[in-house]
Amino acid sequence: MNGKKTRNTRQRTLILEILRAGNAHLTAEEVLQKARKKLPTVSLGTVYRNLHYLRHHGYAREVRNGDNGPARFEASGAVHAHFHCRSCNKVRNIRLPQELVEAQWGDSGPIASVSVLDLHLIGDCSDCAHGR
Amino acid sequence: MNGKKTRNTRQRTLILEILRAGNAHLTAEEVLQKARKKLPTVSLGTVYRNLHYLRHHGYAREVRNGDNGPARFEASGAVHAHFHCRSCNKVRNIRLPQELVEAQWGDSGPIASVSVLDLHLIGDCSDCAHGR
DNA sequence: GTAATTGCAAAAGATTTGCCCCATT
């Protein structure tokens, strides 16, 4: 029992609030911009350190935007899947199929237990498919 | 109809061969090391350019290793899902559930069509769960 | 012969880290 104590600093609280407001997928840089509106002195290093912290403590998760570029983050609220449009490169949240949630994974060979499902679909979104 | 002609250079062929041999998830750097055994002058830039090329032409896909670090790549052969052990950080290939493959996605709101399924499970692997 | 592709090296981008000071507990 040697857990390290963590503190609720204004920065950490703010960064989590930002991730929770709206269901966007933000880059560290975007989080920084939003954070500075409330706390003008926040630094990028702090944003990264906290995103890392939040991720490892289950409050946030990373979402990659198909093509390269910086990592994006979202608050880990309700489970959902991600749909990537290969044409406009947008990522949208979609419902996670119930079959998946209920599936039994524990028996399949190397898996002891599963705690997170991360499903990404890649294809064309309605906007792109219907011209424009 | 203005497709750009592509050439089968030794480098490109070799890189694809490397991805196809074994079912590992290799970083660009690892691909480079292996490639240099056969073609000592290959450069990292070429590896990246070809991984990018192969990816956009459907021959390879990118797999991120949960925690940060360089991107990893694999040949896009048989469809499968990935299981990440949150303890040892290894990524293993597992069978993709048939329900998923057969699912109808086209109706769900923003999706016009789906061509790739990318499912990641995160949890503990048998090795880690059973002590050691 | 022509244009795609390579090697090399420099540049750009993204993320991490050391250090010292500040603020939460």
Added chain:
DNA sequence: AATGGGGCAAATCTTTTGCAATTAC
């Protein structure tokens, strides 16, 4: 007061790119 966390800037790591030379077609 003790020490986790922040700010700043430098360092590191990954990926991209310009350019001249090379090579597949």
